[in-house]
Amino acid sequence: MSNINFHSLDYLVEKMRKIGISKRLMVVFSAVILIPMLIIGFFSIQNLSNQNMIRATDSARNGLRNLDADISEQIKVFNDISYRLYLNEELKQLLQECEKINQKNTWTFSDEKQYAENKKKIGDILLSAQKQNPNILNIEIVNDQDEFVGSSSQEFPSAHISDLEQFRASEPYLQAKQSGSLPFWVNTVRQHNIFQLDRGNAYLGQHITHLRAINDQEGNTLGVIVINVSLDVFSALSHSSDVNVSEYHAVLLGDNDVVSYLGSNRNSNLLQLSQTEAKKLLAETQTPSSHVFHGQQYLVTTISCETTDWTLASILLKEEVQKDLYTLTVTLILIAATCLLLSFTMSYLVTISITRPVQRLCTAMKNIEINSDTAGYSDASKDEVGLLGQDFNRMLKRNQELIHRVYTMELEKKEETLLRKQAELDALQMQINPHFLYNTLDIIRWQIIDEEQQDSRASTMLVHFSDLLKLSTRRSQSLVPLSEEIDHIKAYLRVVEFDLDYTIDLQIFLSENALICTLPKLTLQPLVENALIHAFSGCTEHAVLQIMAKETQHDLYIIVRNNGKKIKTDDLEQINQKLQSREREEHHIGLMNVHDRIRLRFGEQYGLRLSQDKDGATEVIIHIPYTPQGEE
Template identity: 25%
Template sequence: MLFIMPFLIVLLLFVTISIIAIQKFVVADINKNNMNLLQQVQQNVELSMHDMAQQSIFFDNNNKAILTIKSLLGENSMNLDKLNAYELITGFISAPANSKPYIDSVYIYIDNPNGQFFSSNVGLVSFDSVVDKSWFGSYKSKDKSVRSWTELRNVKKSSFDKTGTKILSIYQKLDNANGVIVLNILADYFNNTLVSLSSLSKQGIFIVNEQGDIIFSNKSDSNLFTDNQSQINTHASPIFTIDTKSGKYIGCQLISDEYKWKYISLIPQSTLYAMPSKLTKFALTAMIISFIFGFILIYYLTRRNYTQVANIISILSSAEKGLSLPLPPDKIKDEYGYIIHNILKTFIEQSYLKIQLSERKYKLEAMELLALQSQINPHFLFNTLETVSWECMKLMKRPFPEEIWPAKILEVHHTIENLSDILKYSLSNPNENVTLETEINNTKSYVEIQKYRYEDKFDVIWDCDLAAMNCTVMKLFLQPLIENSIYHGIKEKGEAGIIKIKIKRSNQNLKITIIDNGVGIRRRNLMDIRENMKAENEPHQHIGLYNTNKRIKLKYGENYQIKINSKYNFGSAVYIRIPIHLLNG
């Protein structure tokens, strides 16, 4: 997909540039060819007109020929010399008409009293004996300042000719005599020539004289020009566009410097630009097909890639949830197969290492918990046994009344019984979770021993939420904290003290507070205790407090640990928060 989008962008740019090139260069080339065609028409037509120019130049520069013609036109009879001159003039006039298929006839007229003129067809002839004499009226009606002009006439060859022949008469007045040379050209000849030169269907080629009359055309119907003549005349540029009833037409025009004729070509835009339009449509079609194919390919690749990515995400999700993973692919077909193969390989290796690390971590934590718990038992056991030993010695050395002996022996018995319960509780399944009620009962046995040892120097108040009694907790987490309150708070106090244990259930947590009104802790010492608990340094004092805090963090995580507040000569408070949802797990 990464290479398809650049390809489509390049294709779009290529097609856009192609369309611009077609519209700019191909159209310009077509217009140029159309102008070249018009120039070719102009050259062919005006080359034919040179016969008129040659004869005009001959007579204007040959006074003898003019005088000869005048003498022949003024005589009613001829001698041998005049007959030779007559044949010479007639041959000269007839030569172009006989050699050029497009010349119908040539007339030479010089004012004479006999009303005669020379014709290339019949020689010396009078107006009374010919049918075609409308040209003479045109000559007479023209202003003397007009030296040359053209006129499209319908000439009848005889009285029997009903339709006549379209003749273009080109008039050229003589400079050295009162006369005119008239070159009569067959209009159909040039019309057919224009038909043969027009290379496109529906192309109209028109040659218009100074008066705006069509003199030659490849169209029998001149409505295309006459209906739009006013619109054409407004354009001075060589190439222009006009709106006609049948649509847009592209026009080209040239103006003859010699004859002042205007050569005009009119072609339907759809015809002239048919090839550029086809090329443009082809380019657009190719672009659309390429885009459709490209988008289909992109859709296919995107869908395939999406499936592969979804497969990778599924593998990652399964790995995170600890679900079974699929087997790595046998063959790597693409980059996704390579990624999946490496992901599975990595996860398999990581899972194996993770299992090994988890087992090691579990064993280390279990060993650490046992070590911490074992630190508590010998310390307490030593103190209790020492108390029992002293009580026995007191019973042996001091004489007591007989009525007191059973009570004293019973106290020692209860102390040994409580010690037995505590040892049994701590040594049986040390990593087992117990209910809060069980932990409290064991702690009460411990409190009874301590009260016996310190001769009821303190009292313990229990404020427990009954709804929390079924929550499970780790063993022996209350005993070290109460021991800490007794040893570092109540013991140092000169009077009796109170320890209050408050246990409440709050949302998903179990909140435990142990408060004593002992001597408290100095501010500096309190800060050291807090820092050592965070840094987990080896303690020299408050061993039970440190060990219990470490056990809680190992059991429930770093977010759960002991907080302690204290004020010197006022007392101390220890706060514990334990997650209930973990305890119920």
């Protein structure tokens, strides 16, 4: 993965170098300036937009609450009028008498007269209630048998329901009968053909309707009070908003339609909502919400009315709410354009400060290519190009020195070749001396055999010593396979066993792969000798010496273990510390010598380390790199 990243980076760098430095710097300066500005601008705009929305929503919601309080106060007036009619015992008595007469199959003249008088009295009571508020267009009582309208006058003309059967079957009438004495309101703004004036064929329009059932003492419905209220009742109401916008609207919604437009801004055009748009607003569960009306986007905030099932909505033109946002956006664009201009200017100046010194340096290089004695680069500046020029001058000076020294070096090489040949001759000469020594030892062995007429202990010892001497003085490379070191150990033990009071059991656990691994010559012999001197001194029992190896992917760990005297833990730690610090002492010269030779050959991470196994046996661990013979 890292290689892929490096290759991608190199590829990108090569592509960028195909573009001029000035263009690269313009891109970098522009990115450094624009990216933070765009990020800051984006979050600033988002934050300002959210703040504007929150402020507009809070202000609209407060205004709607005040408006709802005014509406509740107006509604309460008509609720009180219907409630007083509900409590009017005379009215209830008259309605009960009319109901009894209606229950008769045949009316007498007296019944008809009584019914007409009662109906007129009911009309007078209703007319008296209607006079209490000028916004009442009509007031009447409807039951399943008849319709009782208010007495008509020039100032207060009465009206009647054009289709009583349809009205009695309507949901508002049935709901009023079932709700006991609780009042409720119905949006009848768009219903222009229900309540017909007694004079002419005109109908009541632009009104809302209040309904309340009137019951007797047993709870039986005597009729439903119907009050038609003009929308002018809301004309005096105003929607106050703290948001500084030129267009906002307050709308009273109910029964899936608009009830009334309340206190719209005088400077704005009256927003007309269709019935479909009104249903959509009433179905909206989230507030505030965003809606599009007549091609413009509005911020809508709604609350439920306290005294009715209707909804109050504040509709603000979103463009006006966010006008500060547009000002901020324009400001950020102007700042960005100014910064871009500055970045181009700075990139041009920086480009000149880099390219001109580089061009002078290139010219100096070309001149030296033609004439090596030409003066170098001259620049007093201490920037990177100036330092590069100084390095170039130093390189020129060193080049001259190297040219003058080249002849001397050639002579030294020739002399070194002669010395190497002489060393090879000396090595050949040295090989003759051990050969003479082998012949001499062999002559002594045969002389002893002749005198004693058999192989004695001395002659056998001379044989083993001769073998050991041959292995030690054999001409070979500085690195030998582990198998050769094992042969050397076996020969060494055969010689030293002549002078020991105990036998040594040499146990070798080595794989074929381990035996072909190379290591410095005479690595194991000093360790075995060290064990004989220190671990097995004074030993009279069976001594065990084990040599084993542990292979890893790249390294080999050779373990030389003995069952001799146990080393104290503190002494073991002290020896390991001395090995690491290379502190010399006369008691551990063999260990130090092997450790240093391994480190000099393979590196500081390799060498010797002493430890103890679980039984307390001392282990010398040799750590070397795994290098098979022939791959040194």
